[in-house]
Amino acid sequence: MRAQLSRGKASLQVVPGLREGRELTNEMTTTSPGPIVLWLASRYENIELVQAALTHVCKQRAIDSEMEHWIGMALREAVANAVKHGNRLDPDKRVLVKFDGVGSDLTIVIGDEGGGFDPERVSDPLAPENQMKTSGRGIFYIRTFMDDVAFSRGESGGTILTMRKDLSKRGNAKGENE
């Protein structure tokens, strides 16, 4: 089941709930809403669509606005990276965004169709020689605001970023050291 949400190739795919085997509805429990999958054309304006989807997920999962803000910051960085560095703004290449997880776990997967990415080659934005650079902070923000961040290679190339937020850490929305 797919419904067009914006121009271009952006689409929302509502995946049947894992346990109940039925489509996502507002009546489903807030702890196991089932995954939400979006396939997006590589355009910056689709970041707003992803943000809107996150707001929807946060409402379902009763995630407060403070935590939503910092998850949103990480998500915006991840999608921007996929559009810019992964798919190099090629509108024919798509970005996958998948919201998943149950209970206190919120897992978001962002995939691109680019040439792959080595996270080890990202320089430290806190190093004195990098402090005044105009780029290179996106992944640092993702790692700061999420609890677990992992990069992997897609089956047909591209980068898959899996990032997880522990929703039980309500008082630590920014992911600061406890």
Add this chain to the structure above:
Amino acid sequence: MNKNASVRKIGDITVVELKGKITIGAGDLQMREAIHAVLNEGARKLVVDMSGVTTIDSSGVGELVGCYTTSTHKGAKMKLMNLPAKISDVLTVTQLITVFDVYPNEAEAVASFGS
């Protein structure tokens, strides 16, 4: 002037008021254009009012750093004021809050330039 920025003067001090999102493809380049425009017009005492900024991302932060560097190269002083808490947090985690001259309000920002 663009929809993300407006400019006003306080004596010889130029205030650039930013609004909305300073994010990739949605405000980052507009901010750069606005600040570069006042620098090219001769502004040398510059205050960026961040009170209307709702969201900033790494691209916006990068542009802010670039504007600060450009200002310095042109012999201008660029300062920030009225940072919303979340914007301040974003600059703090990358330790940029100590790079910029940041003031809590307009009176202190203006006074910092001296007479």
